Amino acid sequence: MEEALKKKFEKGPLNFEAYFSEKALKMKASEIRELLKLVETSDVISLAGGLPNPKTFPVDIIDKILDEVIREHADKALQYGTTKGFTPLRLAIAEWLRKRYSIPTSKVDIMVTSGSQQALDLIGRVFINPGDIVVVEAPTYLAALQAFSFYEPNYIQIPLDDEGMRTDLLEEKLRELKAEGKKVKLVYTVPTFQNPAGVTMTEERRKHLLELASEYDFIIVEDDPYGELRYSGKPVPKIKALDTEGRVLYLGTFSKILAPGFRLGWIAGEPHFIRKLEIAKQSVDLCTNAFGQVVAWKYLEGGYLEEHIPKIIEFYKPRRDAMLEALEEYMPEGVKWTKPDGGMFVWVTLPDRVDTKLMLEKAVKRGVAYVPGEAFYAYRDVKNTMRLNFTYVDEDKIREGVKRLAETIKEEL
Amino acid sequence: MEEALKKKFEKGPLNFEAYFSEKALKMKASEIRELLKLVETSDVISLAGGLPNPKTFPVDIIDKILDEVIREHADKALQYGTTKGFTPLRLAIAEWLRKRYSIPTSKVDIMVTSGSQQALDLIGRVFINPGDIVVVEAPTYLAALQAFSFYEPNYIQIPLDDEGMRTDLLEEKLRELKAEGKKVKLVYTVPTFQNPAGVTMTEERRKHLLELASEYDFIIVEDDPYGELRYSGKPVPKIKALDTEGRVLYLGTFSKILAPGFRLGWIAGEPHFIRKLEIAKQSVDLCTNAFGQVVAWKYLEGGYLEEHIPKIIEFYKPRRDAMLEALEEYMPEGVKWTKPDGGMFVWVTLPDRVDTKLMLEKAVKRGVAYVPGEAFYAYRDVKNTMRLNFTYVDEDKIREGVKRLAETIKEEL
Known part of the structure; x- marks a missing residue:
């Protein structure tokens, strides 16, 4: 029987695509995720992320809770x-x-x-x-x-x-x-x-x-x-x-x-x-x-x-402020952005003629990344927008990142 | 606007079913899960479960690992x-x-x-x-x-x-x-x-x-x-x-x-x-x-x-043995069962004329539960089988449970 198996293998690799469902054939990798992989491995300031900042994680509280969980609730927690x-x-x-x-x-x-x-x-x-x-x-x-x-x-x-x-x-x-x-x-x-x-x-x-x-x-x-x-x-x-x-x-x-x-x-x-x-x-x-x-x-x-939320806010607010200030300071005329009261993101709209997906490579060369807006539209019909994250990198990098981005945009206009 | 909302509410509750997708309308709750809910709240010996025994969980090892995780790998573990x-x-x-x-x-x-x-x-x-x-x-x-x-x-x-x-x-x-x-x-x-x-x-x-x-x-x-x-x-x-x-x-x-x-x-x-x-x-x-x-x-x-697996085996083996012995001892002629070398379950086949789903209520009255086999067939075309679990209850209860089950079956035959 081993002989038979060996012979079959000599037919060459499977045609993998032939086994997938029709819906699976249409599935595409998320652009954001692919992009993140790219940026993670370089020195680029990434405003593309969507991650909360690990410094906001209540590690000491979790440590205390873990002790309690394993000592008093292991039966429920492990089942x-x-x-x-x-x-x-x-x-x-x-x-x-x-x-x-x-x-x-x-x-x-x-x-x-x-x-x-x-x-x-x-x-x-x-x-x-x-x-x-x-x-x-x-x-x-x-x-x-x-x-x-x-x-x-x-x-x-x-x-x-x-x-x-x-x-x-x-x-x-x-x-x-x-x-x-x-x-x-x-x-x-x-x-x-x-x-x-x-x-x-x-x-x-x-x-x-x-x-x-x-x-x-x-x-x-x-x-x-x-x-x-x-x-x-x-x-x-x-x-x-x-x-x-x-x-x-x-x-x-x-x-x-x-x-x-x-x-x-x-x-x-x-x-x-x-x-x-x-x-x-x-x-x-x-x-x-x-x-x-x-x-x-x-x-x-x-x-x-309840105790921890104010600490997260205290940590993120200066970052939001830094981003809004930097946008104000560096962005050329014709660029608009939202002024969020909270959350993690600012949305930037450039003049109609700019395609932020095409511009991304240039931005990355200048040392800054963002998420092109196109993928956030069900019809993918808007090309001149981008998402910026202000929770992951610190204030200095936010300022420097926005500055680099502004330079990229100026060149593009 | 509040007035309008109030008025709408007076229309009575929504017709919830009307919103579901066609596939959702066909979804049914798992019989096993519904059954487990039932048995959990009574004094019945349940051979119906599919849970590993919590006594096999390596709590001390996990405790040690948790300490290490929170001290050395919190950044990865919490993100x-x-x-x-x-x-x-x-x-x-x-x-x-x-x-x-x-x-x-x-x-x-x-x-x-x-x-x-x-x-x-x-x-x-x-x-x-x-x-x-x-x-x-x-x-x-x-x-x-x-x-x-x-x-x-x-x-x-x-x-x-x-x-x-x-x-x-x-x-x-x-x-x-x-x-x-x-x-x-x-x-x-x-x-x-x-x-x-x-x-x-x-x-x-x-x-x-x-x-x-x-x-x-x-x-x-x-x-x-x-x-x-x-x-x-x-x-x-x-x-x-x-x-x-x-x-x-x-x-x-x-x-x-x-x-x-x-x-x-x-x-x-x-x-x-x-x-x-x-x-x-x-x-x-x-x-x-x-x-x-x-x-x-x-x-x-x-x-x-690698260290822990032998302990799990040592814990489950006597239970498997107890179940096989009890089946041998108590089951009437015409009842067959598998002799597993491992895992968590024994499969019992009764004479054709018995419907284990119909028999379940009687078994529960006698103080034992099992899973009727029907749901394990894609066509639901076999009625005389059942699944027994030997990992969750201890040896005495396994013996007593099988005994009660045998009595139920004898009465049914």
Whole structure:
């Protein structure tokens, strides 16, 4: 038999592509990830990242919690968990949502997910039929596009301005669609310190969005990874806190307020929706890592989160300020950018004729990297924008990076 | 605006079902999970579980490793990881596969997954088109059916005997299919200490399966969660170790040799396949929890795994023995069961006329639970089988549980 095997091998390597599903053949690597790999290996100042700064991780608190977890909760932390998540953690999250955001949690269930990315995939799996209309912001979070696209929706892009999604334009679109006998299935928004644009949807628009959801009968996915990272301005209510009909699925994460390494997010929403998402999760990973869930529970329950958030803000605010100041100082006329009150990103718009994807190589040669904006548009129809991150590198490098970027742009114009 | 919202709410609750995708409407909760919930809350001796015994978790070793992780590797353990996994862990796994199983890892890449369940889902995503033919054992691991079914394959069941999958019957089937112009896309097998049947595929059949894969051009998924849990008999080579063409995707997990709480599995296979699986993973959860990966790396790298495996075996072997003895002692004539050399399960076959699903309620009344076998068949066409677990409860309870089960069966016959 070994002989036969050997002979077969002499046929040469497999035609690997022949085995893939049609959808797999269409899958492409994320540009951001490929780009990051490139930049990681050079001396470039990267404003392209999307990572929280490790200096914001509460290592001492985690150290203390780990001791407690292994001594008192090893049985739960090391075993399989239930699909919906570790109950004490789910209750602690509910308490946080109720106390801190006034989300009425009596009509809300919570499922823990393997990061918010999994929440996005599960929402795609449970809600999107091929051809269903999904509304996204323009620009929008690119990994949400990646997650949803597997389920083959038709996207509609609604532009953002400094007050978030243009709900007036959404209303127009909804009216048009209705006239054509079409319906929107869901609206995806990062309403607070948006990724990539940094802008925040006003309370008025949040209410308008909910009215539209009720009138035109769609559900809303409120993705809120950055909500706690506010450096200026007044808090705006969560859309979920204003949701009386149960149309909003609220996504949270521990990646920016504890650490990404435990890979923990959550979905809060109508129990019927959560139940179906739970069944979907059974088949994709059975359960989220129990160990991280017990750590996160202790972090919430011990009051550490509340204590730690001001420290993260204190760390990031000067970086945000440094970036906005440097943009003001160095950028040539014709360049515009957002002024975020929080989060991790500034969105820069160049004159129409500049293609930031083509310009990237030149920028990298000058020693600075950014993420070209194109991939943040569902239609990839905007070429003159870019995302800058201000959380990962320190103030001096932010200034130097923006200066190098400005020089690149000046040359390009 | 609040008025408008209030009025809308008076319309009554949403028709939740109306928002779900067609595939979501077909999703059903796993019977095993629902059953477990039921049994957890009563005094029943449960032989229905599938959990490793927490007494086998190396808590002291983990405690030591945690100290090291937080002091020396916090930066990696708490940050986002790459999609393919933490490189030192991937290298340590490769070394393990090479040294321990003689898998030639020069032509193999490894991706870390959020448990083996995620590996199964990703394989479905990357390889299965609706209507593709997927071969499974009869019975097979039910969560694999759950994972694959989302991608709408056509299943073909190949029966097991004490030597594993009947590859002679597979060959017949392949010949028939070929005559009809049809092809098998992939064969899924748990060849070693199978879940649910406990049987192990012989080396001869493994080679036969590989020959068939080459001749009829399909890929093989070798799911091996229990391979290290051998209590008797001689080791059999991994199918992957005999694979010269790169047709085998080998799935491993830390859940049975470290602890399930870190939710870590891996796929080892042809780099082209792994690359596509990596892209698929980007959109479903971006990366597996880094914290657990650093722990698992230390566990392998420190030699703890090799040291710990004999202790797990020492703990489980008497339980396996107790179950086989009790079956021998109590079961009435006409009842058959497998004699596993390892793993966690014994498979019991009752006379044809018994429906184990219908019998379950009576068994629970007598104080014992099992998993009815029906759900382990892709066609749900076999009613007289059941899965018994021997790793979770202790020897006395195993004996008492089997005794109660035998009484239930006697009454039923």
